[in-house]
Amino acid sequence: MHELSIALSIIEGVEEEIARRPGARVTAVHLNVGPLSGVVKDALLFSYGLACEGTSLEGSRLKIEEIPIVLYCPVCRQERSAHSMQRLCCTVCDTPSAEIRRGSELEVSALELSSVGADL
């Protein structure tokens, strides 16, 4: 389980980001997670709460958006969804493809901030 390391990395990145916004307090962190990122949602949610304790993010929520796998199908010549992680084939023509266009994401997409008076 490496979700605690991931949670600590999220906090580190967000703290860097809000250091540039004096007076801002983070109420929620929006995270995009693809199934190929290797991160388990529930384990990350659990770790996030623990990792936030004693930091400026304590009490904030982690909102995870799960990003589906999209691959480039060499036969259809366009981006297609995949059957599953266990079967990386085009859902239209069933051609296997290793060209993953989406689904490996592990990124912070947005922050919900509340101000404590100052400009954000």
Next chain:
Amino acid sequence: MSASPRLVEVRQKVLKRNDLLARELRQRFQAAGVYVVSLVSSPGSGKTALLEKTLSLVRPNARVAALVGDLATDNDAVRLRRSMALVRQITTGTVCHLDAEMVEKALADWNLADLDLLFIENVGNLVCPSSYDLGENLRAVLMSVTEGEDKPLKYPTIFNTADLAIITKADLAQAVEFDWDAARQNINAVRPGMEVIALSSKTGEGMDRWTEWLLDAARRPFRCK
């Protein structure tokens, strides 16, 4: 005082620091002309046995070194040093994977220009290492015949992030009625087109193909991820 929260868009990779460090490492490896192969697998799939054999086989033809990651003990490093190659143990404590920073620290006083091939043996774990780029040129995922043909389906992410699959302990295949076709199909389902090498570190079966493949890869121009 405003109480309503506002949404600020940010695009920030969570493992940005690791990714940047891995990129720097990859550039250093390229500048020094060293080809870097990482090995990932579950505990007990035979990473150290394969490395032990590989180091002694390729040492006459290439200058090789290895970093080996484990939660505890330096048993693997002791085993690998018998090959006379340069070996360093990375003890991670409770951390279940290697990251780029650990690799960078472990390499600190090595002159990379003195090497042709560097192996990084990750901590035995099929889950966590998949997220961390180590700056390697090639990631090989190992599965032994005793683990069952469906390993790739159970751990698709690590197989998906790998460049090569190695099926180990081929000498035991018959005893465990290993279904080679099913294993290859499963690997292909989670990582279409990935090359598969079957071998036994014990009997040496398949080792030729693997070492030729390695030496050939080390001679090829660098592929940047």
